[in-house]
Amino acid sequence: MTALPQLAVTRADAPTRFLEVRGLRVHFPTDDGLVKSVDGVSFGLERRRTLGIVGESGSGKSVTSLAIMGLHKGGSARISGEIWLDGQELVAADQETVRLLRGRKMAMIFQDPLSSMHPYYSIGAQIVEAYRIHHNVSKQVARRHAIELLDRVGIPQPAKRVNDYPHQFSGGMRQRAMIAMALSNNPELLIADEPTTALDVTVQAQILDLIRDLQEEYGSAVIIITHDLGVVAELADDIFVMYGGKAVEYGTAADLFARPEHPYTWGLLGSMPRMDRDVRDRLIPIKGSPPSLITLPSGCAFHPRCPYAELDGIPCKTVVPTLGEGDRHGVACHIPPPKRRELFATDIAPHL
Amino acid sequence: MSTSSPAATESLLEVTGLEKHFPITRGIIFRRRIGAVQAVDGIDFFVRTGETLGLVGESGCGKSTTGRLVTRLLEPTAGKVVFEGRDITHLSVGQMRPLRRDVQMIFQDPYSSLNPRHTVGTIVGSPLRIQKIVTRQEVKRAVQELLELVGLNPEHYNRYPHEFSGGQRQRIGIARALALRPKLIVCDEPVSALDVSIQAQVVNLLDDLQNELNLTYLFIAHDLSVVRHISDRIAVMYLGKIVEVSSRSDLYARPFHPYTLALLSAVPVPDPARRDRAQRERILLTGDVPSPIDPPSGCRFRTRCWKAQEVCVTDVPPLRELASGHYAACHFPIDDMERSAGSRVAARAAAAEIAQDTASEPV
Numbered sequence: 001m002t003a004l005p006q007l008a009v010t011r012a013d014a015p016t017r018f019l020e021v022r023g024l025r026v027h028f029p030t031d032d033g034l035v036k037s038v039d040g041v042s043f044g045l046e047r048r049r050t051l052g053i054v055g056e057s058g059s060g061k062s063v064t065s066l067a068i069m070g071l072h073k074g075g076s077a078r079i080s081g082e083i084w085l086d087g088q089e090l091v092a093a094d095q096e097t098v099r100l101l102r103g104r105k106m107a108m109i110f111q112d113p114l115s116s117m118h119p120y121y122s123i124g125a126q127i128v129e130a131y132r133i134h135h136n137v138s139k140q141v142a143r144r145h146a147i148e149l150l151d152r153v154g155i156p157q158p159a160k161r162v163n164d165y166p167h168q169f170s171g172g173m174r175q176r177a178m179i180a181m182a183l184s185n186n187p188e189l190l191i192a193d194e195p196t197t198a199l200d201v202t203v204q205a206q207i208l209d210l211i212r213d214l215q216e217e218y219g220s221a222v223i224i225i226t227h228d229l230g231v232v233a234e235l236a237d238d239i240f241v242m243y244g245g246k247a248v249e250y251g252t253a254a255d256l257f258a259r260p261e262h263p264y265t266w267g268l269l270g271s272m273p274r275m276d277r278d279v280r281d282r283l284i285p286i287k288g289s290p291p292s293l294i295t296l297p298s299g300c301a302f303h304p305r306c307p308y309a310e311l312d313g314i315p316c317k318t319v320v321p322t323l324g325e326g327d328r329h330g331v332a333c334h335i336p337p338p339k340r341r342e343l344f345a346t347d348i349a350p351h352l
Numbered sequence: 353m354s355t356s357s358p359a360a361t362e363s364l365l366e367v368t369g370l371e372k373h374f375p376i377t378r379g380i381i382f383r384r385r386i387g388a389v390q391a392v393d394g395i396d397f398f399v400r401t402g403e404t405l406g407l408v409g410e411s412g413c414g415k416s417t418t419g420r421l422v423t424r425l426l427e428p429t430a431g432k433v434v435f436e437g438r439d440i441t442h443l444s445v446g447q448m449r450p451l452r453r454d455v456q457m458i459f460q461d462p463y464s465s466l467n468p469r470h471t472v473g474t475i476v477g478s479p480l481r482i483q484k485i486v487t488r489q490e491v492k493r494a495v496q497e498l499l500e501l502v503g504l505n506p507e508h509y510n511r512y513p514h515e516f517s518g519g520q521r522q523r524i525g526i527a528r529a530l531a532l533r534p535k536l537i538v539c540d541e542p543v544s545a546l547d548v549s550i551q552a553q554v555v556n557l558l559d560d561l562q563n564e565l566n567l568t569y570l571f572i573a574h575d576l577s578v579v580r581h582i583s584d585r586i587a588v589m590y591l592g593k594i595v596e597v598s599s600r601s602d603l604y605a606r607p608f609h610p611y612t613l614a615l616l617s618a619v620p621v622p623d624p625a626r627r628d629r630a631q632r633e634r635i636l637l638t639g640d641v642p643s644p645i646d647p648p649s650g651c652r653f654r655t656r657c658w659k660a661q662e663v664c665v666t667d668v669p670p671l672r673e674l675a676s677g678h679y680a681a682c683h684f685p686i687d688d689m690e691r692s693a694g695s696r697v698a699a700r701a702a703a704a705e706i707a708q709d710t711a712s713e714p715v
Contacts, residue, residue, distance in 0.1 A: 057547055156639070200411055201574070202636075203410075205617075205620075205636055206636055229548070230621060233620060234627060272552070275580060276621050276622075276623060279581060285549055286549035289517045
């Protein structure tokens with residue numbers, strides 16, 4: 001990152017929403033070319049709300065969350081745009097400022113708890129460390145706090161298990177311990193990056209239930225990142241669909257599942273076998289495979305896979321579509337809205 | 353697909369009392385056996401010609417081990433595997449070789465199941481070369497036909513696996529499995545590592561190939577929605593045992609085993625409008641699956657079951673036929689009343705009350 005002067009904490013154009021991301025770009029220079037992992041993403045989130053970010057591997061969803069956490073700082077990533085967390089801008093802030101926010105103001109739950117926990121330290125020691133960074137308390141007090149947290153997330157016999165090492169926990173318990181660690185400082189923003197992908201479905205149900213309960217209790221804002229539409233439907237109030245580093249559709253969960261308007265969202269819904277519907281003869285997959293982020297297709301990145309590309313002469317191959325500002329339901333697609341709704345009603349909905 | 357009665361003669365594969373115990377040893381020079389991981393502990397099932405049997409369960413329940421026992425990549429501890437009326441339980445590697453023409457396997461991870469130093473042509477052609485089915489000159493043509501069959505470009509014959517995406521690699525694995533025109537393909541989580549949109553492509557491909565080549569699948573997966581889509585019949589496993597076997601529609605509409613009910617209710621519903629109802633009626637099991645080194649006595653699910661009673665501790669429930677073609681291993685199967693919304697809410701509360709058995713946690 002280039003050295004930018006420290007900006008004043010409050011600025012005239014500071015947003016009112018708790019978290020606001022504006023035009024975020026994260027590019028990685030590599031030997032093969034510039035990887036545009038995230039390319040102009042904007043969204044906002046209020047306290048007590050849950051935002052679901054959905055996309056396939058390589059769509060830029062995890063990179064977005066790491067950028068919010070400030071975890072690209074010091075690396076080779078080129079970051080631009082603005083990230084406002086509770087009136088404070090984070091992209092231009094220096095590493096130390098963001099480090100102090102991490103844990104207290106925002107915390108993250110990672111996908112694989114075995115590789116995100118330190119194998120050499122006990123679970124308790126790792127929670128105590130996270131707590132004592134932000135609270136000037138003795139080790140005993142912090143340890144008691146750690147036991148309380150482990151109890152809260154449903155670890156049996158927490159006073160005994162607090163001394164265990166990560167490898168002594170099962171996958172589900174490790175994920176619970178990780179949630180306890182993330183919650184140790186009551187963060188106002190909790191980012192869960194594929195929190196249940198490595199878990200079995202019965203354990204997944206336990207963990208989703210836990211995240212929901214904790215959000216109610218602590219009143220935090222939650223971002224849940226996943227490729228599983230079932231999981232976002234369970235948790236999210238609003239959903240943000242990403243493809244090739246850009247947002248293709250944004251809306252409330254109810255809108256997005258009942259009235260999706262982007263052909264990619266249609267494709268995702270059509271690809272998914274569903275337990276709550278009759279068995280279909282065939283799934284409707286999206287043809288082709290996700291694009292390379294180095295040589296993204298021109299115009300709309302989805303056009304090579306889109307069955308409606310160039311429909312009625314719309315400029316899919318040349319003009320990049322945008323979400324549209326301030327809409328409750330934004331769709332980055334050139335097909336005119338009435339036509340989109342008609343296509344969904346006639347071509348897509350009957351097959352879902 | 354065959355819907356007639358399950359006469360033993362028409363099943364392609366029949367498994368009875370199959371067991372696999374992996375020994376745990378201690379000591380370097382004198383290796384003492386101190387226990388065993390009871391990965392698969394006495395299971396019976398059959399697969400009819402032309403059908404797809406889905407095998408579902410959570411990690412560690414023994415479903416992959418079962419797949420490897422059936423294809424004889426592992427040696428069973430006890431039990432019998434009969435393929436086309438022939439006992440193949442203890443055949444040697446050499447004796448198995450001719451049978452490999454009929455039984456093939458597709459693996460989960462398309463990254464580690466393809467040799468990175470071999471070209472696609474070598475990988476897909478190796479079964480043909482080993483079995484000496486076609487002459488050296490014909491191999492290339494045969495491989496190109498296979499590549500076309502699975503939707504890959506035949507001109508990519510000389511490329512290496514790293515040049516392909518995950519979905520394309522899985523197609524290479526499928527082409528390799530198809531090379532010998534097998535009768536039975538054991539698919540071990542073939543779509544779990546793939547993105548949603550690619551997953552649908554591969555599922556459709558497996559569907560098409562089954563119709564075209566009259567294949568029989570043993571489809572092992574943990575994703576209940578995918579298994580429901582692809583299978584004719586489904587077997588549910590828990591801790592080395594089959595707890596329920598039934599036709600697809602019956603299993604999802606009328607589960608008999610409490611574990612099946614809990615498993616089905618845990619699947620997230622991709623419909624925000626039904627979210628609250630699904631959450632109210634979801635049965636959350638407490639704790640984790642017990643260790644297969646020292647599984648619970650009697651019914652293995654009893655430590656997490658809200659219906660468990662004395663008899664569940666002492667007697668192992670046998671797999672009984674509770675409805676036509678619908679088998680379950682439970683002393684107190686779920687009845688119609690318990691499948692109602694009200695009873696599910698009650699079951700949820702009862703299941704949440706069960707204390708977690710910390711003694712069986714991994715040490």
